[in-house]
Amino acid sequence: MSPSPKIQATTSVYMVIGDPIAHSLSPRMHNAAYQACGIDSVMVAARVSADFLESAVAGVRALNIRGLACTMPHKAALCSLVDTLDPVAKAIGAVNTVVNNDGALTGYNTDWLGIQRPLEKRLALNGRRVALLGAGGAAAAALYACGMRGALVTVFNRTESKAQALASQYGASWSGLDATCDLAQFDIVINTTSLGMSQSIEASPLTASQLHRHQVVFETIYSPRKTRLLSYAEQAGCQIVYGSEMFVEQGAAQFEIHTGALAPREVMWGVVDDGESVSG
């Protein structure tokens, strides 16, 4: 769906920033939502390299950009560039949503909701054993989302020191990540490594034999839609959760923070279903 045809002097401007950004579906998804709700706003995309992030944030204030959606690689750096950090974003250490109130910038994180809500549609998290693959920003959001519901999380990561550092913030367990890890005892497997993204489409953080039919396998990667890991999980008889579901949920929460209106999830889903690739 195209942006509102009635852009005028009073239209609020939102921006999604990242590097790369050309493949992002955020403008299409948010613009479709503004139109569906009759909100006089538009979202555009800007490729912002890490070197220019600080100037871009100054530009948000100067141009009175109403808010930001933010994707890789800026989520951690934005924490120190906003005036106020929402406590959840502070705990996770990453900002993916910024609101500009007359030059005062507040940073939020909605990625954790993109993980918690789809999981809770399938099962209660309390007491579940979760194998969390990866120890970066998305892993921090997943650990926050699962930990607050009483799930028992073990962080598995290629670089063990990062697994240890993340796990220790929440008193979680940790381990290295390789083909010898035994995951049979886990109810949920969440992949937050970037292994399997379009640049490494044949790769998977786990082998087929490490997955078991009683497990829910949650993928955060959304491009490609069905990663190698999800194919393995499907073959093993697991319940699978696509990364596109996370994308819509984190975007819906972002829309609600930006506009104060209830997100039209079906409209947002329609855009993502149509899209060939998706980026937060």
Ligand code: NAP
């Ligand atoms: P990040 O902070 O850069 O973390 C990347 C993680 O992947 C690290 O744990 C890293 O391990 C691991 N990794 C990278 N290459 C690897 C390899 N060859 N073998 C094993 N592990 C490898 O990235 P992030 O921000 O957390 O994002 C991670 C993923 O989440 C991305 O695919 C992103 O697209 C996705 N995501 C999706 C949504 C959504 O809406 N669906 C939202 C946010 C993020 P090391 O520590 O060893 O380097």
